[in-house]
Amino acid sequence: MDNTTRSELKYRGTQCLNCKIPLESSDRFCPNCGQLNSTKKISVFDITEELMGSVFSYDSKLRKTLTALILRPGKITSEFIKGKRATYTNPFRFFFSITILYFLMISYNSDFSSIDEFWNNELLQDSLHIETTLQQIKDASTNKEDTALIDSLITKYSPKEKNDNLDLDPKAYFAELEQKPMFNSIYDKTVYFFNGIQAKKYRQYEDALSRLKIESTLENKTAFSIAKSSYKSYHHPGSFFENLVSKLPFVIFFYLPVFSIFIWLVYPKQKFYYIDHLIFSFHTQTLFILLLIITFLIKWFFNINLHWIALIVFLLYLYKSMRGFYKEKRFKTIVKFIYLNTIFLILALFSFSMILFVSALTY
Numbered sequence: 001m002d003n004t005t006r007s008e009l010k011y012r013g014t015q016c017l018n019c020k021i022p023l024e025s026s027d028r029f030c031p032n033c034g035q036l037n038s039t040k041k042i043s044v045f046d047i048t049e050e051l052m053g054s055v056f057s058y059d060s061k062l063r064k065t066l067t068a069l070i071l072r073p074g075k076i077t078s079e080f081i082k083g084k085r086a087t088y089t090n091p092f093r094f095f096f097s098i099t100i101l102y103f104l105m106i107s108y109n110s111d112f113s114s115i116d117e118f119w120n121n122e123l124l125q126d127s128l129h130i131e132t133t134l135q136q137i138k139d140a141s142t143n144k145e146d147t148a149l150i151d152s153l154i155t156k157y158s159p160k161e162k163n164d165n166l167d168l169d170p171k172a173y174f175a176e177l178e179q180k181p182m183f184n185s186i187y188d189k190t191v192y193f194f195n196g197i198q199a200k201k202y203r204q205y206e207d208a209l210s211r212l213k214i215e216s217t218l219e220n221k222t223a224f225s226i227a228k229s230s231y232k233s234y235h236h237p238g239s240f241f242e243n244l245v246s247k248l249p250f251v252i253f254f255y256l257p258v259f260s261i262f263i264w265l266v267y268p269k270q271k272f273y274y275i276d277h278l279i280f281s282f283h284t285q286t287l288f289i290l291l292l293i294i295t296f297l298i299k300w301f302f303n304i305n306l307h308w309i310a311l312i313v314f315l316l317y318l319y320k321s322m323r324g325f326y327k328e329k330r331f332k333t334i335v336k337f338i339y340l341n342t343i344f345l346i347l348a349l350f351s352f353s354m355i356l357f358v359s360a361l362t363y
Helices: 044-071 075-081 091-109 112-140 145-155 168-176 182-198 205-212 218-235 237-265 273-301 308-328 329-360
Strands: none
Touching: 044 075, 044 145, 044 218, 044 273, 075 273, 075 308, 091 237, 091 273, 168 182, 168 205, 182 218, 205 218, 218 237, 237 329, 273 308, 308 329
16 A cells, blocks of 8 residues: 555665565555565554555445446446456456355355255155054055055055165176166166165265175266265255355356357457457346345345346346447347347256256265
């Protein structure tokens, strides 16, 4: 900072303490690395003063960014691309920070453990109720055919762990599976490992190898990892969704560059570069996340759900942003607006499906 006591003339040196290049007494900052030219020993007061200066400096940039983002759709992107960058916060860092804040708010306000409790207690109680009722019907029945039918239903609805294929000779069974196509083999091995984990015969891969007396192969390790992740996801869905939510900011951050390719395809290449579309995407999606934060807070404090209104407001904002940034006529903008929103929805569904699938396998 310029106005700290450390920048006074009497504390200036003749050499930068950071990069060691020669300095003049008139140099308040090093022209090479930008460090303050000061030989004064730093104190707690100096650190506090610099920290507060940084906070207020960022606060000023943040205020200007929010004002331009909300009140001048598309214009902030135009100004940022033309070089007015010191005025506004970095669009990528700002989007990432806002997105993490939003998902932290969701995680804080969501009781994912209650999903686990419901899944492991309520559904188990329902299963026990079905089994008890069937047992009572069986006790009251004298017909052998009815008794046999009820026995099969009790087996089907029993909450006890299933042990399908666990009575087979593991070594012979796995040797037989090796003759099948790879994906079929991995699937059957995954089912076998899943049943073993569910029956609490083993928890770790090494324990499974030792108990089953089978060799360690890439296929076996893959099947066991999938089985273990599937078991955890099935028995602890709340924890699984909590883990999934924590990854979404990173997924969205890397999803937008892909979406920007489709924007790049429909606009003149001589007027706009790919990076221009990318910055535009981050600016508009930042506004969308801000709307979600506002609706979340309204829902939290007043129990009023405004998510549909937020979506309509965002779509209107997106149209105005496209008009403000790309400066095309209404008809062209509307056609591209429909096209880009369709692509966005398809990519979003595909990305969410992929992250759901990958998370289930790696959880």
